[in-house]
Structure formats: structure tokens, C-alpha cells
Amino acid sequence: MRSLRKNKKGEGMFAMVLTFIILLIAVPMTLIIGVAINHSTSSGISQAGYSADENATVTSIQGGTTTAFGLMSNAPLLIGAGAIISIIVGAFAFALGRTGGGL
Numbered sequence: 001m002r003s004l005r006k007n008k009k010g011e012g013m014f015a016m017v018l019t020f021i022i023l024l025i026a027v028p029m030t031l032i033i034g035v036a037i038n039h040s041t042s043s044g045i046s047q048a049g050y051s052a053d054e055n056a057t058v059t060s061i062q063g064g065t066t067t068a069f070g071l072m073s074n075a076p077l078l079i080g081a082g083a084i085i086s087i088i089v090g091a092f093a094f095a096l097g098r099t100g101g102g103l
Contacts, residue, residue, distance in 0.1 A: 020083035027075050
């Protein structure tokens, strides 16, 4: 971390942008894999011999998991917003550091 702060050529900013780009690619891929696993396991559960309470529990878990994956679809948008804010703040910090100015 210290080497990124001492760097005067902007490679720290490049590393931060590259990290966010990798996150924007990795998170949706992970979500796709998770949804596929969730679908294959939930459709493979046979509820034939379950009681009413057991059926309600399984249905509740499946519904909660589906809702969680639906909410996680917003994660790339949040990561992108965080990247934009970080780039703007980092650019201001870099500019102030180069000019020697303070707030």
C-alpha cells in the first residue's frame, strides 16, 4: 500500500481501475453460476414425502434464495458507482498531491 501512495506516475490509479473492472466482470459471472446451481439443486428436491411444515420450510428457503439472487443483480451497479466515485476522489487527491496544495 505504501508503494501506491509514493508512486508519482499514476500506476496506483491504474491498479484501482483495473481492480474495479475485474470486479465488474467477476461478480456477474459468479451470480450466473450461483443461479444455475440454485436452480439445479432446488428443482432436484423431491417433496413427495414431506409434511406440510417441511414443504413450507423448503419453499421459504427457495423463495429467499431467489430473492437474494435478485437483489445481488444490483451489485455490479453498486460496484460501478463505487468505481466512479473512487476515481473522482483519487484524481482530486492525486492532483492535490502533485501541486502540493491543501484543503
